[in-house]
Amino acid sequence: MSTTENKLTFSRRNFLRTSAIASGGIMIGFNLFTACKPNVKPSIDVENLNFNDFNAFIKIADNGYVTIYSPNPEIGQGVKTSMPMIIAEELDVDWDKVHVAQAPLNTKEYKRQLAGGSQSIRFGWDALRQTGATTKQMLVNAAAAKWGVDASTCKASKGEITNAKGETLGYGDVVKEAAALEVPENVTLKKPSEFTIIGTDAVNVDLKKIVTGKPLFGLDYKAEGMLYASVLRPPAFGQKLKSFDASEAKKVNGVIDVITIGEKARKFLDAGKFNWTFIMSNTDKVVVIAENTWAAFKGKKAIKAVWEDAGELENTDAQNKILNEILEGKDFDTRREDGDVKKAFTEADKVIEKTYHSPFLPHNCLEPMNFYANVTPEKVHLAGPVQTPEYAALAVSDMLDRDINQIQVDMTRMGGGFGRRLYGDFVYEAAEISNAIKKPVKVVSSREDDMTTGIYRPAIKYRIAASIKNGEITGYHLKEAAINSNMYGLIPHFFPAGCISNYKVSTKNYKSDVTTGAWRAPYTNFLAFAEQAFFDEVAQDLGKDAVQLRLELLENVKNTTDKKIEYSGKRMQDTIKLAAEKGSWGKAKEGVYQGFSAYYSHNTHVAEVAEVELKDGFPVVTKVIAAVDCGIVVNPTGAINQIQGGVLDGIGHAMYGDLSFKDGKPSNKNFDTYRLIRMNETPQVEVHFVENELSPTGLGEPGLPPAGGAVANAIHKALGKRLYNQPFDQELKTNSEKLKG
Numbered sequence: 001m002s003t004t005e006n007k008l009t010f011s012r013r014n015f016l017r018t019s020a021i022a023s024g025g026i027m028i029g030f031n032l033f034t035a036c037k038p039n040v041k042p043s044i045d046v047e048n049l050n051f052n053d054f055n056a057f058i059k060i061a062d063n064g065y066v067t068i069y070s071p072n073p074e075i076g077q078g079v080k081t082s083m084p085m086i087i088a089e090e091l092d093v094d095w096d097k098v099h100v101a102q103a104p105l106n107t108k109e110y111k112r113q114l115a116g117g118s119q120s121i122r123f124g125w126d127a128l129r130q131t132g133a134t135t136k137q138m139l140v141n142a143a144a145a146k147w148g149v150d151a152s153t154c155k156a157s158k159g160e161i162t163n164a165k166g167e168t169l170g171y172g173d174v175v176k177e178a179a180a181l182e183v184p185e186n187v188t189l190k191k192p193s194e195f196t197i198i199g200t201d202a203v204n205v206d207l208k209k210i211v212t213g214k215p216l217f218g219l220d221y222k223a224e225g226m227l228y229a230s231v232l233r234p235p236a237f238g239q240k241l242k243s244f245d246a247s248e249a250k251k252v253n254g255v256i257d258v259i260t261i262g263e264k265a266r267k268f269l270d271a272g273k274f275n276w277t278f279i280m281s282n283t284d285k286v287v288v289i290a291e292n293t294w295a296a297f298k299g300k301k302a303i304k305a306v307w308e309d310a311g312e313l314e315n316t317d318a319q320n321k322i323l324n325e326i327l328e329g330k331d332f333d334t335r336r337e338d339g340d341v342k343k344a345f346t347e348a349d350k351v352i353e354k355t356y357h358s359p360f361l362p363h364n365c366l367e368p369m370n371f372y373a374n375v376t377p378e379k380v381h382l383a384g385p386v387q388t389p390e391y392a393a394l395a396v397s398d399m400l401d402r403d404i405n406q407i408q409v410d411m412t413r414m415g416g417g418f419g420r421r422l423y424g425d426f427v428y429e430a431a432e433i434s435n436a437i438k439k440p441v442k443v444v445s446s447r448e449d450d451m452t453t454g455i456y457r458p459a460i461k462y463r464i465a466a467s468i469k470n471g472e473i474t475g476y477h478l479k480e481a482a483i484n485s486n487m488y489g490l491i492p493h494f495f496p497a498g499c500i501s502n503y504k505v506s507t508k509n510y511k512s513d514v515t516t517g518a519w520r521a522p523y524t525n526f527l528a529f530a531e532q533a534f535f536d537e538v539a540q541d542l543g544k545d546a547v548q549l550r551l552e553l554l555e556n557v558k559n560t561t562d563k564k565i566e567y568s569g570k571r572m573q574d575t576i577k578l579a580a581e582k583g584s585w586g587k588a589k590e591g592v593y594q595g596f597s598a599y600y601s602h603n604t605h606v607a608e609v610a611e612v613e614l615k616d617g618f619p620v621v622t623k624v625i626a627a628v629d630c631g632i633v634v635n636p637t638g639a640i641n642q643i644q645g646g647v648l649d650g651i652g653h654a655m656y657g658d659l660s661f662k663d664g665k666p667s668n669k670n671f672d673t674y675r676l677i678r679m680n681e682t683p684q685v686e687v688h689f690v691e692n693e694l695s696p697t698g699l700g701e702p703g704l705p706p707a708g709g710a711v712a713n714a715i716h717k718a719l720g721k722r723l724y725n726q727p728f729d730q731e732l733k734t735n736s737e738k739l740k741g
Contacts, residue, residue, distance in 0.1 A: 058087060058135050064159050064172035066093050069103035072124075073115040073387055074206070075417040077700040078638035081205045083124055085634055089197040090132030090190060093171070094158045100205040105389040105409035115387040115414075116422050116518070118602035118698025121634060125695050133187040142178035143169045192632060192693045201637040206413060216413040218370045218384035219444070226372065226440045227256065229433050230296035232286040232303050233453040236664030238311030238513040240283035249288055249302040254295025258303070260284045261432045264399050283310070287433055293444050311513040313664030316459075319483060320357070322510050323461040326481035327355065332506035336492035336564075339502035344475025348467035352538055356464070356530035357725045360483075360659040361457040361519055362666075364676070367415025368450045373430035374440035379406045380431060384442075385414035385421055392424040396431045418649075419518035423455050448669045456659060457519030458485035462530040466538055467502070473538065473553070475502035478531075482509050484516040491523055493564045494600055495572065496531070498557035514661065520649060521701035524601040525708075526726065529654060532597040532709030537722060546596045546713065547580050567600035571629050574690055575605040579627035582688045583609030592622070595714025597706040602698035605629040605690075608647065610710035611683075612718050618732065619715045621651055621683045624707065629690035630697045636689075639699055644685040646703025652677025654708030658727045675727070 059067040068084035084100045105113055112123055136156050143161040144151035146169065153164045159171045192198075209216050234240060246258035262284035286303055290296035345351055371384035373396075380402055386392050386409075393407040414421060430443040460482040467475035476496060492505040519525060539549040551573055558569035576598050579585070588594045591613055598607035611623040624647050633639045656675035660667040668674035712723040715732070723731055 058091065058131070060135075060139075060171050060175050062172045062175060064170040065097055065099065066091070066159070066171070067099045067101060069101050071103045071113055072120045073113070073385075073389060073411050073414065074102065075115040075385075075387060075414045075421070075700075077115065077118070077120070077642060078204065078635060079115070079120045080413075081202055082121060082634040082638060083128060084205070085197050085202055086121075086125065086128040087132040089195055090129045091136050092156045092158065095197050095202065097159060102411055102413075105393060105411065113390055114422075115417065116419070118604070118700040118702065121696045122603060122698060129189050130187065133189050134184060137184045137187045138178045138181055139171050139174055141181055141184065142174040145181075146174060146177060198632065198634050199636065202635045204638065217367055217415050218372070218412045219367055219415070221372050221383050221412055221442065223372065223374065223383075223440050226374075226442055227437070228290050228293050228296045229430070229441050229443045230288045230290070230293070230300040230446070231261075231429055231443060231449070232288070232300050232305060233449070234283060234285075234307055235452070236307070236313055237515070237661070238309060238313045238664045239307040240310040241285065242306040242308040244286050244303055244305040246286070246288075246303055248304070249299040252290075252295055252299040252302060254291040255288060255299040256291065257289045257437070258299070259287050259289065259433070259436055261287055261429065261436060264432050264435070265428060267399075285429075287429075289433070289437060289441065296444070297446055314512060314514065315662055316359075316660035316667075319459060319510075319512070319661070320461075323357075323459070323481040323483070326508050326510060327461055327463045327479055329508070332479060332508045335505040335507055336497060337504045338497075338500075339475075341475050341477055341502045341504040344469075344502035345465070345467045345477070348469050348474060350468045351465055352468065352534075352541060353463065353465040354534055354537065354722075354724060356462045356526075356533070358457075358460050358526040358529075359657070359726065360459045360514065360516075360661070361653060361657045362451050362454050362659055362668075362674070363416075363418045363420035363456075363519060364451070364671075364674070365414075365416030365418060365420055368447060369420070369426040369445040370443060371426045371430040372440065372442040373427070373434040375400065375431060375435040375438070379408055381408045381410075381440075382427060382431065383410040383412065384427070384430075385412050385417070386424055386427055387414070387417050387419075387421040388424060392427040395424060395428060399428060400431060400435055418520040419522065420450075420455060422518055425455075447671070451659075451669055451674065452666045455515045455517040457522075457525070458516040459483045460485060460526055462527065464530060464534045466534070468538075468542070471542055473500055473542075476500045477504045478506070480505075480507040482507070483512050484514065485509060485523070491527065491601075493566055494524070495567055495598075496535075496553055498560045498562055498565045498569070499553040500556070513664070520646075521601055521704045524599065524701075524705040525650070525653075528597065528599040528601070528705030529708035529712060529726070532599065532706065533712045533723065536596070536709070536713040536716070545586070547576060547585055550576055550596075550598055566603070567605065571690070572598060572600060572605045572607075575627045575629045576607045578688055578690055579607035579609055579625060582627060582686070583611075583625035585609055593619075593714050593717035595710045595712065595717060597709035597713060599702075599706040599709070601705050602700075602702045604697045604699065604702035606643075606702045606706050608706045608710040610651075610707070610714040612711070612714040614718055619718045620681070621655075621711055621714070623684045623686065624651070624710065625686045625688070626703060626706075627688050627690065628699075628703070629692070630699050630702070631692065631694040632696050633689050634696055639689070640687045642699040643687045643703040646701060647685045647707045648677060648682050650704035650707025651683070651711055652681075654711060654726050655681075655728045658730070675729075 068087050070080040070083050072079045074080040088098050140154050140156050141151045144154050147163050149163055155162050160168050162168050249258050288296045288299035374381040389409045393409050397404045397407050434441045463479040465477045466473050536546050539546045554569040554573045593612045595610045607627045609625045612619045613622050626643050716722050
C-alpha cells in the first residue's frame with residue numbers, strides 16, 4: 001500500500017468502538033491483520049465490549065489525554081514505542097500527551113500478536129495508520145456537527161480541531177459525540193512530508209522505569225500466594241529420568257515440595273500439536289517447589305537423580321564428522337536450481353570451492369527463562385516474557401484440556417529473546433506445575449539451566465563453489481549440511497539468486513537429540529558470513545574490487561520478473577553505494593584495513609564496512625559503518641540502536657561464540673567459560689539510512705548477518721588470512737601461534 005493518500009480499505013464492522021469506559025472517553029479497537037479484509041464480521045459482540053476485548057486500541061479521556069495500547073510483545077526491539085507512534089501520527093495528537101501501555105493477549109481479534117522475524121512494524125504499518133486516521137476523522141466529524149459546519153472545512157492538529165472561523169475544540173471536548181457517530185467509509189492518510197511524529201526521535205516509553213528499577217520484566221512479576229519452582233531437566237541430550245531421591249532437597253529451608261511433571265507434556269507431544277513451539281524433553285522432570293528462588297535452586301542441587309540413555313549422547317567431533325560426510329555425499333534436497341550448473345562447472349576455466357563452519361550457539365538472554373501460571377477451575381492465568389503469547393495460550397489450552405476462552409495471557413517486557421522465547425517450554429512447565437499443585441507458581445531458570453537445557457542455533461557447514469569462465473562467474477552451487485535445521489529451510493531466493501544464470505542450492509539435514517531453533521536472524525546469521533566471505537575471495541581471484549563485483553552481479557537481477565526472489569537489486573545497489581560512500585571505501589588511512597559485506601534479510605537491505613587495526617599483531621575491530629534500507633524510519637533513535645545492537649551481536653558471536661558437546665552435555669554452563677564480546681572490544685558503529693518513502697521493513701535482525709563477513713574480510717586485508725570457521729578467535733590464535741613458531 002502506498003504511503004501517500006489512501007482510502008480506508010478495511011471493513012467498518014471490524015473497526016470496533018465503544019464509549020463505555022472510565023471518564024467518558026472513547027476507545028477505538030481494531031483487528032490489525034483481519035481489518036484489511038472486507039466483509040469480515042467481528043467475533044465478539046460490539047454491544048458488550050470492555051477494556052480487555054481489544055488487542056490494540058486508543059483511549060481518549062475528556063481532558064484530551066490519550067492512551068495508546070501497544071499490541072505486540074516488547075522484546076527490546078522498540079515496538080512498544082514505535083507502534084503507538086504510528087497511530088499517534090495519523091491521530092494528530094501531541095506525542096507528549098500520549099501514554100503507552102502494553103495490551104494483553106486477545107486470540108480472537110488479533111492474528112499476529114507476536115515478536116519474531118522483525119515483522120511487527122512491517123505488518124502493522126497500514127492498519128495502525130488507518131486506525132489513527134479513522135479515529136481523527138470521527139473526532140473531526142463530531143466537532144463539525146457541534147458547530148453545524150461541513151467537516152471538510154475543519155482541520156485537526158495536536159489534539160485540537162479548528163474550523164474556518166478559527167474556533168477550536170479539543171479532542172476531549174467531542175469524545176462522547178464522536179463515539180455516537182458512524183465510522184467513516186473513507187479516510188485520507190498523511191503524506192510522508194506531513195509527518196510530525198514518524199521520523200522524529202522518541203525516547204523508549206519504558207526507559208524511566210527500566211533505569212529506576214520499576215517492575216516491567218517477567219522476573220519482576222509477583223502475585224499473592226505465589227510460589228517458586230525450579231525444574232531439574234536431563235543433564236545430557238538423549239537422556240531421560242530413571243529415578244530420583246528428594247529426601248535431602250526436602251530438608252532445605254524454604255522448600256515446600258518436590259514433584260514430577262511430564263505426563264501432560266508427553267501426551268501433548270504425542271498428539272503432534274504445536275510441536276515447533278513446544279520444544280521440550282520427552283521425559284519426566286523433577287520440580288522443586290519453594291518459597292523463593294534461592295530455596296528452589298538449592299533444593300534442586302540436592303536432588304539425587306538417576307538418568308538413563310534414551311538416544312545417542314553426541315560429541316562435537318562426531319557431529320562435525322557427520323557434517324563433513326554429508327558434504328562429501330550426493331543425497332541432497334534441491335531448494336533451487338537455475339540453468340545448467342553441471343555444464344557451467346564442466347566448461348569452467350577454474351572452480352573456486354570453500355567450506356565454512358558454524359557451531360551451536362545458546363541465546364544467552366540477560367533475563368533467564370521464567371513464567372507465571374495460576375491454574376484454577378475458573379481460568380488459567382499466564383503472565384511473563386514470551387515472544388509467541390497466542391501459541392502459548394493455544395498450547396496450554398490443548399495440554400490442560402481447557403477452553404481457549406479460559407486462558408488469560410498478560411505480557412511483560414522481555415530481557416532479551418533473540419528467538420529463544422519463541423518456544424514456550426517454560427510456559428507449559430509453569431502451567432503443568434500449577435495444575436498439579438493447585439497454586440500460583442513462577443518457574444525460574446538459572447543461567448546454567450538456560451545454557452545447558454536450551455534451544456540452540458544449529459551447527460551448520462556450507463560448501464560454496466563458483467565456476468569461472470573468461471574472468472566471469474558462470475555458475476554457483478551452495479551446499480548446506482546442518483544439524484536439526486530443516487525446520488526453517490535455507491533461504492534459496494536471497495542474494496545471489498538471480499545474479500548468476502547457473503545457480504543451485506542443495507541441503508541435507510542430520511537429526512539430533514540436541515534441541516535447536518531460531519537464533520537471531522535464523523540461517524542468515526551465518527550464511528551471510530559464508531557467502532560474503534566467499535564473494536570477497538572470488539573478487540580477489542578475479543582481480544576485481546569487492547564492492548564493484550557485487551554491484552555488477554546485482555545488475556543481473558535489477559529488472560527480474562522472478563517473483564520468488566525477495567530482495568531488490570536496485571535497493572541493494574543503492575545501499576551498497578551508500579555504505580561505500582559513508583565508509584570511504586578504498587580510502588582508509590594507513591594501518592586501517594577495510595572489509596565489506598552486504599546482505600538482505602527480514603525484508604531489509606544492509607551493507608557494512610568494517611575497519612580493523614592490528615594491536616600487538618592481533619586484529620581489532622575499531623569501527624563499522626552500516627547503510628540500511630528499511631523504508632521509512634519510524635523512530636530514528638530506536639532504529640539506530642537496533643542496527644548498532646545487531647552489528648555488535650554479529651561481531652561478538654562471529655569472533656567468540658562457541659558451544660560444544662561431550663557425551664550429550666553442553667561444554668559451557670555460564671559466562672565464566674562461554675565467551676561474549678566485552679565492552680572494550682566493541683567498536684564504534686555508525687549508521688546511515690537510505691532515504692525513501694517506502695513502507696517500513698524489519699530492523700531487529702538485519703544488522704547482524706553482514707557483520708561477520710565484513711569483519712572476516714577486513715581481517716584478511718590485515719593478516720592475509722582467510723577465515724572459514726566460527727568463532728574467528730580460535731583460528732586467529734592458531735595462526736598467531738604458527739607465526740610465533
